[in-house]
Amino acid sequence: MHFLKTNWLLFIAAVAAHVPIGIEYAMxxxxxxxxxxxxxxxxxxxxxxYVRHESIASGTEQGNPTVSLSxxxxxxxxVAFATLLNSSxxxxxxxxxxxITTIYSCHGRTGLVRAAPLLFVLxxxxxxxxxxxxxxxxxxxxxxxxxxxxxxxGIGQVHFREGVILITEKQQFLxxxxxxxxxSLFSSLAAIAIYCAINRYSWPRYLFNLVQTVGWVVLxxxxxxxxxxxxxxxxxxxxxxxxxxxxxxxxxxxxxLLMAISVDHLVRSMIPFxxxxxxxxxxxxxxxxxxxxxxxxxxxxxxxxxxxMVFLVGSRMLMxxxxxxxxxxxxxxxxxxxxxxADMPGIIGAWQRVNYVHENRGEHNLQAEDSFxxxxxxxxxTAKVSIDCPWNNWHDLSVCYSGLGWTTxxxxxxxxxxxxxxxxxxxxTKPTGETxxxxxxxxxxxAQEIIPQFSSxxxxxxxxIRQMTANLALAAxxxxxxxxxxxxxxxxxxxxxxxxxxxxxxxxxxxEALEALFLEARVLLAKTSRYVPADQPVxxxxxxxxxx
Numbered sequence: 001m002h003f004l005k006t007n008w009l010l011f012i013a014a015v016a017a018h019v020p021i022g023i024e025y026a027m028x029x030x031x032x033x034x035x036x037x038x039x040x041x042x043x044x045x046x047x048x049x050y051v052r053h054e055s056i057a058s059g060t061e062q063g064n065p066t067v068s069l070s071x072x073x074x075x076x077x078x079v080a081f082a083t084l085l086n087s088s089x090x091x092x093x094x095x096x097x098x099x100i101t102t103i104y105s106c107h108g109r110t111g112l113v114r115a116a117p118l119l120f121v122l123x124x125x126x127x128x129x130x131x132x133x134x135x136x137x138x139x140x141x142x143x144x145x146x147x148x149x150x151x152x153x154g155i156g157q158v159h160f161r162e163g164v165i166l167i168t169e170k171q172q173f174l175x176x177x178x179x180x181x182x183x184s185l186f187s188s189l190a191a192i193a194i195y196c197a198i199n200r201y202s203w204p205r206y207l208f209n210l211v212q213t214v215g216w217v218v219l220x221x222x223x224x225x226x227x228x229x230x231x232x233x234x235x236x237x238x239x240x241x242x243x244x245x246x247x248x249x250x251x252x253x254x255x256x257l258l259m260a261i262s263v264d265h266l267v268r269s270m271i272p273f274x275x276x277x278x279x280x281x282x283x284x285x286x287x288x289x290x291x292x293x294x295x296x297x298x299x300x301x302x303x304x305x306x307x308x309m310v311f312l313v314g315s316r317m318l319m320x321x322x323x324x325x326x327x328x329x330x331x332x333x334x335x336x337x338x339x340x341x342a343d344m345p346g347i348i349g350a351w352q353r354v355n356y357v358h359e360n361r362g363e364h365n366l367q368a369e370d371s372f373x374x375x376x377x378x379x380x381x382t383a384k385v386s387i388d389c390p391w392n393n394w395h396d397l398s399v400c401y402s403g404l405g406w407t408t409x410x411x412x413x414x415x416x417x418x419x420x421x422x423x424x425x426x427x428x429t430k431p432t433g434e435t436x437x438x439x440x441x442x443x444x445x446x447a448q449e450i451i452p453q454f455s456s457x458x459x460x461x462x463x464x465i466r467q468m469t470a471n472l473a474l475a476a477x478x479x480x481x482x483x484x485x486x487x488x489x490x491x492x493x494x495x496x497x498x499x500x501x502x503x504x505x506x507x508x509x510x511x512e513a514l515e516a517l518f519l520e521a522r523v524l525l526a527k528t529s530r531y532v533p534a535d536q537p538v539x540x541x542x543x544x545x546x547x548x
Contacts, residue, residue: 007069007300011105013307014072014079014098020314021082021091028088028127034137034183038125041190048118048197056103056111063105069299071101076306083314084468089129096122117197117206124190138164138399140185140221145175147222148229157230163405166225168233173240175225184249185217188256195261208267213260220256224248317471336445336492336530339387343528344374348520350513351376351383368395368495376517383500383514385521387530390492394442394452397497398426401438406430412452421449423518428501436501437511439518444490447531496522 029035049056075097082090100119104112128136141164149161159168164175192213196206227248231239238244341356355375362369368388376383398408406428413422421441428436442450498518 010072010300010304010307011102013304013311014075017076017079017083017307017310017314018091018095018098019311020318021079021086021088022095023318024086025088025091025095025127029125032127032133034133034186035125035127037187037190041121041125041194044194045118045121048194049115052114052118056114057107063108068101068105069303071097071104072303073299075101076303076310079307080310083310083317084471086317086471087129088127092126096126117200117203120206121190121193121197124186124193135399138402140218141175141403143218144221144225147218148175148225151222151226152229155226155230157226157233159229161405164403165405166229168229170233173225173229173232184221184253184256185214188213188217188253188260191257192260205264205268209260209264212263213256216256216259216263220252220259223255224252335390336494336532338370339372339525339528339530341374343530344385344521344524348376348517348524350378351517352378354382374521378513380504381500381502381510381514383498383517385498385518385525386496387494387525388497389494391442391495392491393493394450395493395495396452397424397438397440397495401426401428406436421519421522422451423522425515434501435505436499437506437514438497438499439515440495440497441522442493442495443526443531444493445532446490447526448490450493496525 026038029038075094078090078094078097081087082094096119099122100112103115103119107115127133145161145164145166149159149166152159152166157168159166161167166173166175189210192209193206196209201209228239228245239248338358341353344353344356346353353374354377355373357373357375359371359373360369361371369390371386371388373384373386376385396410398410402408407430409427409429411425411427413424423439423441426438426440428434428438444450496518498514498521500514
């Protein structure tokens with residue numbers, strides 16, 4: 001009798017421990033357009049495992065109990081870490097390891113090898129960690145914009161490109177996230193992986209098809225962007241938005257799949273790939289993995305208890321987050337009061353205030369919805385000090401400036417030996433010779449500094465510990481008045497930034513003077529009536545800060 005049947009309580013506890021982080025995972029995936037196919041992929045894999053059960057279980061081998069228990073012990077560490085860090089990525093990896101452990105326990109290494117092509121599909125519904133998605137999206141935006149620009153040049157469409165913006169004589173087009181190709185990339189790879197698994201392709205053919213699909217995704221989305229620009233600029237905006245835009249996206253998606261399958265059949269006629277991945281004559285030997293222990297029962301009971309503890313902590317954290325976040329998205333949370341020109345002094349050192357403006361860009365923009373900008377001048381240098389909002393966390397402005405055509409180089413001032421508050425400096429350059437500099441930091445609704453966290457791609461032990469501590473405090477019901485987001489930030493968040501783009505190169509001492517101006521400005525901005533006391537609760541609902 002295999003390990004699963006003799007220790008069924010352990011597996012039930014392991015599944016239960018994954019439920020809270022599994023719910024968080026599902027909510028994150030559904031909120032990300034490029035992952036919304038994940039339920040279909042999981043159902044297809046489950047169905048294929050069911051219909052191929054006899055083939056997977058055809059051998060007489062069963063999993064080594066010691067190996068199974070060791071895998072579950074590692075799985076326990078993963079799910080505990082995922083729960084405490086509230087990491088969908090680690091949680092998805094942990095859930096996949098549990099599936100692998102279950103198959104191994106029931107059918108040994110032979111069954112696991114035969115199920116591997118199907119399990120491989122699940123890799124495409126594991127979210128990328130630490131905001132790598134955002135970096136991938138931006139990279140694809142730039143690539144799609146460049147290729148679309150070349151295609152437009154080829155057909156004689158007059159235009160020029162700045163970062164991810166294509167500008168014609170009549171209007172400008174932003175290559176948004178949806179047009180970057182990230183949605184079709186993940187969904188196309190998952191579809192091709194399912195296609196290969198259904199046809200029982202060998203691993204070389206499997207991997208070849210994934211690689212060539214990436215090429216078709218890049219080409220297809222460049223064609224999509226170029227089509228939108230050309231058709232809109234010369235005839236109609238039918239494909240620029242709405243149903244016409246969605247129809248064009250679906251058409252490009254099917255073009256990608258059909259081209260990938262066509263190339264697969266073409267290459268198959270030229271290169272003799274092996275038709276079958278698995279062989280019924282497999283006779284693997286597992287004795288060399290671990291020596292079987294006689295009675296892992298006591299260890300199984302301890303691991304079961306630990307899984308149940310993770311389930312209880314995870315459930316408490318999930319309920320607390322849902323109570324606080326119910327109806328509170330970044331655009332539904334109560335907005336802070338709009339600042340006024342007088343909130344910043346007319347003179348700061350050698351700098352004279354010359355202008356103030358409020359820019360509203362709408363919700364779906366490369367930059368924040370609102371910017372409140374004070375312009376200061378000293379000699380021939382002009383610096384724009386601004387509050388940009390709302391954000392739901394620390395936001396890396398280098399992504400925004402890269403999208404506007406700048407080449408960025410960032411220095412994050414969070415070294416342990418640095419005195420004073422942290423901030424980020426971004427040096428800006430353009431191929432045309434323009435240069436500039438940006439200083440920025442992020443604060444929450446209480447004007448408390450937001451330190452970049454692990455979930456923002458900031459890798460440090462301090463960031464991990466801060467995030468885990470905030471989640472544990474939330475689970476324990478402590479400091480709930482300051483816990484209004486998954487990472488303990490009192491929303492909405494704002495960015496203090498200062499931008500200076502001179503008409504010449506910076507002279508000696510000017511960058512230091514600009515840094516001093518920014519540090520003084522951030523202190524003054526934090527003291528305005530816009531920011532509320534830390535003990536004031538966060539209220540959900542629609543609020544117009546422009547009304548008395």
